[in-house]
Amino acid sequence: MDSLNLTRMLAATDQTPYSMESPDGLKYDTPFMKRQESLINNRFQSDVTFLVGEKRQPIYAHKLLLIIASEYFNAMFNGNFKESSSDEIEVRDIEADIFLEILRFIYCGKVRLTIENVLEIYVHAQKYMLNELRRRTVRFLEKHIDADNALKIFAQNRLYEFSFINEKCLALIRKNPLVYFHHEDFYVLDRKSLEIIFASKKINCTDEQLFQALRDWKKINEHEYVSELQSVISAKRSYNCSKLRFFGNMSKTEHTDLKFSIDYTHSLAFFGIGVFIKSPESVVTVEVEIAENLEILGRHRFEYENKDYSAVNVANLFFEELTLRPGDWYTISVKFSSELDCFTITNPQICHDKLKLFFDSNYNTIRSVVSHFYCDEIKK
Structure with missing residues (x-):
C-alpha cells in the first residue's frame, strides 16, 4: 500500500499511526x-x-x-x-x-x-x-534527615557506616540530645549506636543526663551489659553550643526572676543555664520555669550533686532546646528546695559584639542567680 492510500485509510477511520496498539499491547501514543x-x-x-x-x-x-x-x-x-x-x-x-x-x-x-x-x-x-x-x-x-527520623537513620547506618550520614544525624542528636533520649526510637537503639552517641566529645547535656538515658535504655534492653558504656560516659567532654556569660558584681543576697529580651539578627537556640549554688546539702533540688510573656515554655526539676560544700559552685542545667526570638520577653524563675547561701550577680551584663540583652524587673535592682546561658544562633 502506498503512503497516499495509507493516509486516506487512516483519515477515513479517524486514526493516526501513533494511536494503534501492537499485538504485544504496546501503546504508541504515550x-x-x-x-x-x-x-x-x-x-x-x-x-x-x-x-x-x-x-x-x-x-x-x-x-x-x-x-x-x-x-x-x-x-x-x-x-x-x-x-x-x-x-x-x-x-x-x-x-x-x-x-x-x-x-x-x-x-x-x-x-x-x-x-x-x-x-x-x-x-x-x-x-x-x-x-x-x-x-x-x-x-x-x-533534605529528609530531620529530628523525627535522625535516630532511625543513624541506627540503619550501622550496616553501612557512611560518614556523611553519621555526621548529619549526630549533628542533630548532639545539639538537642534530651529530645532524642525520650524518643521511642532511642529505646530500641543498638548498643553500637548508643556508644557512638555517648562517646561524643561535645553534646548538650550533663553526664548525669547521659547516665539517666543509659538507665532508661537498660530497662528495655535488660540483657545488655552497660559497664563499658558507663566508662564511655565518664570520659571528659564539653558542650556543643556557646556559653554566654553574665558579668557584674557578685554578692550574697536573695535573687529575683530574670526577665529579658534579646536584640539580635537571628533567633537563639536556648539549651541551658548555669546557676550559682552554695549549700551544705549533698544533693540540691533546683526547679526552673521558663516563660514567654505569660506562656509557660517549660518546667524542669534537677537534682544537682553538690561535691564541694565550701565553695560557690555552678550547676549546669540543660533542657530540651527552646527558641528565643528577638523582641519577645522571657522570664526565668529559679527555686531551690533546700536551704543554701544565695549568691547572685547584680544587674548582669554580657560581652558580645552584636547580641544585646535587655533586662526588666519589678525590682529596682536585678539580682540574678543565673550565671550564664548555653545557646547558639539559629541561621536563617
Whole structure:
C-alpha cells in the first residue's frame, strides 16, 4: 500500500499511526518516558532474566539498556564473565523491590526514594556504578534527615557506616540530645549506636543526663551489659553550643526572676543555664520555669550533686532546646528546695559584639542567680 492510500485509510477511520496498539499491547501514543517505564520487568523483547534475592524472584530486563547506563553491566555482558553468555543471572545481595528501583532509574531516570529504602539504594547505586543515582540518594538524605527520623537513620547506618550520614544525624542528636533520649526510637537503639552517641566529645547535656538515658535504655534492653558504656560516659567532654556569660558584681543576697529580651539578627537556640549554688546539702533540688510573656515554655526539676560544700559552685542545667526570638520577653524563675547561701550577680551584663540583652524587673535592682546561658544562633 502506498503512503497516499495509507493516509486516506487512516483519515477515513479517524486514526493516526501513533494511536494503534501492537499485538504485544504496546501503546504508541504515550510519552517516551511512559513507554520506557512500561519495559521494566517486561518479558517483551527481554534478553536476560535476573533471579533476585533469597527467593530468586525472576525480573526481566534488556541488556542494551543496562549496558548504555552502567559500566558495571557493560563489563558484565561484554567481558569474559559467565554472565555475558547467560540468559539467567542470580543476584542474591539485593531484594526484588530495591532491584526494581534500580531498573526504574536505568530505564527512565526515575526512582522512588523513601527513608526506609534510600540507604540500600545508595549501596547498590555504588555497586552498579550509577553515579547520578548515588548523588540523588545523597541529596534526598540531606533534605529528609530531620529530628523525627535522625535516630532511625543513624541506627540503619550501622550496616553501612557512611560518614556523611553519621555526621548529619549526630549533628542533630548532639545539639538537642534530651529530645532524642525520650524518643521511642532511642529505646530500641543498638548498643553500637548508643556508644557512638555517648562517646561524643561535645553534646548538650550533663553526664548525669547521659547516665539517666543509659538507665532508661537498660530497662528495655535488660540483657545488655552497660559497664563499658558507663566508662564511655565518664570520659571528659564539653558542650556543643556557646556559653554566654553574665558579668557584674557578685554578692550574697536573695535573687529575683530574670526577665529579658534579646536584640539580635537571628533567633537563639536556648539549651541551658548555669546557676550559682552554695549549700551544705549533698544533693540540691533546683526547679526552673521558663516563660514567654505569660506562656509557660517549660518546667524542669534537677537534682544537682553538690561535691564541694565550701565553695560557690555552678550547676549546669540543660533542657530540651527552646527558641528565643528577638523582641519577645522571657522570664526565668529559679527555686531551690533546700536551704543554701544565695549568691547572685547584680544587674548582669554580657560581652558580645552584636547580641544585646535587655533586662526588666519589678525590682529596682536585678539580682540574678543565673550565671550564664548555653545557646547558639539559629541561621536563617
